[in-house]
Amino acid sequence: MLVSAAPVPGLGWTVTAAMPSATALAPADTFQRTLGISLGVALFLVLAFTALAWRFVRHRAAEQAAAQYARSLIEAGLDPLVTISPEGEIADVNEATIKVTGVPREELIGTDFSDYFTEPDQAKEGYRLAFEQGSVTDYPLTMRHRDGTLTEVLYNAAVYRDSGGKVLGLFAAARDVTETKLAQAELAKQAKELDRLADLERFQRLAIGRELKMIALKREMEYLKQFAPAEGEESREEY
Incomplete structure (x- = not known):
């Protein structure tokens, strides 16, 4: 609706209202719609x-x-746990790994996993097999502490992936078997000692048996001597 006002002589002001045509409304309507x-x-x-x-x-x-x-x-985890990148570098560790290596976490991360073992090539072969096969179990390694202390371990490792199936790295856990190996060595030592004692016992039995036979033979000879003629009597009988 359009409203207009105009003065009229003698009458004052007039107000006119009129409905605009559709054409007149089009620009405003388009603007509002836009x-x-x-x-x-x-x-x-x-x-x-x-x-x-x-x-x-x-x-x-x-x-x-x-x-x-x-x-x-x-x-x-009470055992040393570590995540390893496809390049063989340490990505993360737990407190147990820090204790067994004597190296702070910030120094461990980014270094080569194999640097902390007595046989680095064997350690590299271990994680290479894990990436190739998907996992390894009871892989024997010896960890070296910064102060030279050695820890015998068996490593279990498996790959982990993202949601798309891409291999991101390895999760590896080491089981300390130092005490077990020491116990096995002690048992082997004791078994060897038992074998030695058994051999000694067999020798003693043989020696004692031989000695007893000699004693029995000596007694038998002494017994037979009682019935043997004296040396002088044997000579008279010949004459």
């Missing part, structure tokens, strides 16, 4: 951005929770 669409698009973009931001925040929170859970699992 403005409405623009506001709708802007609102949609704001809502979409908010949803994406919320999803990102939730995803990051889930990742952090998973990382924290994995960290708690690693630290809960």
